[in-house]
Amino acid sequence: MDNLPQSNDQYGTKEYWNSRYAQEADGSSFDWFKSYSDIAHIIHELIPERASRILMLGCGNSKLSEEMYEDGYKNIVNIDYSAVVIEQMQNRHGGVRPEMQWHEMDVRDLKFEKGTFDVAIDKGTMDAMMTAKGDIWNPPQQVIDDCTKEASEVIRVLKEQGSFIYLTFGQPHFRKRFLNVAGTKGLEIRELGEAFHYYLYILRR
Numbered sequence: 590m591d592n593l594p595q596s597n598d599q600y601g602t603k604e605y606w607n608s609r610y611a612q613e614a615d616g617s618s619f620d621w622f623k624s625y626s627d628i629a630h631i632i633h634e635l636i637p638e639r640a641s642r643i644l645m646l647g648c649g650n651s652k653l654s655e656e657m658y659e660d661g662y663k664n665i666v667n668i669d670y671s672a673v674v675i676e677q678m679q680n681r682h683g684g685v686r687p688e689m690q691w692h693e694m695d696v697r698d699l700k701f702e703k704g705t706f707d708v709a710i711d712k713g714t715m716d717a718m719m720t721a722k723g724d725i726w727n728p729p730q731q732v733i734d735d736c737t738k739e740a741s742e743v744i745r746v747l748k749e750q751g752s753f754i755y756l757t758f759g760q761p762h763f764r765k766r767f768l769n770v771a772g773t774k775g776l777e778i779r780e781l782g783e784a785f786h787y788y789l790y791i792l793r794r
């Protein structure tokens with residue numbers, strides 16, 4: 590891959606993502622960690638209603654939304670702060686999957702009314718905000734602020750029974766602290782995978 594960043598902390602900048610997506614050929618896609626077939630059984634369990642209104646946080650050019658749509662979850666609102674990828678995804682899916690929406694938006698500053706989504710999904714997006722240089726055991730204040738802002742914004746836009754589903758390679762020690770949002774019903778953590786572990790965090794409003 591020739592579009593890897595020179596240093597890990599570039600994953601935390603909009604400029605990196607815009608130039609990465611601009612370099613990729615039209616129609617290309619890349620899924621971080623897991624693809625839909627690996628997690629479909631979990632999605633079915635956690636989102637039993639196909640009509641649920643779903644917010645996809647930092648969608649990138651992943652196939653997850655497209656494959657969920659084909660599986661009947663048509664009410665998906667996709668956001669990413671890269672204008673480049675949002676335009677590519679709008680062009681790719683707008684005509685064929687008209688019920689799905691695409692918006693350039695920052696997960697730390699959601700432009701939606703409170704209590705309007707059943708589910709929000711983050712696959713690798715909070716991780717991208719955690720790549721700033723520094724001690725992972727003691728992250729820089731900027732990382733703490735960015736991640737807690739995302740979590741509180743997500744909880745704000747979720748309906749009363751809504752849930753925030755976060756899929757990551759990040760172990761609980763490094764992630765739990767960002768998912769402690771006051772007034773929520775609590776955090777469930779599941780370990781996925783065999784040789785190499787992924788984690789699923791489910792924060793219920």
Ligand SMILES: C[S@@+](CC[C@H](N)C(=O)[O-])C[C@H]1O[C@@H](n2cnc3c(N)ncnc32)[C@H](O)[C@@H]1O
Pocket residue numbers: 606619620621646647648649650651653668669670671674694695696697711712713714717718
């Ligand atoms: C590691 S990629 C994951 C993409 C996709 N979710 C997947 O599973 O393949 C991170 C994505 O999050 C986006 N992103 C990072 N920080 C963001 C922020 N603060 N607001 C919105 N999108 C962000 C990036 O532009 C990139 O598309």
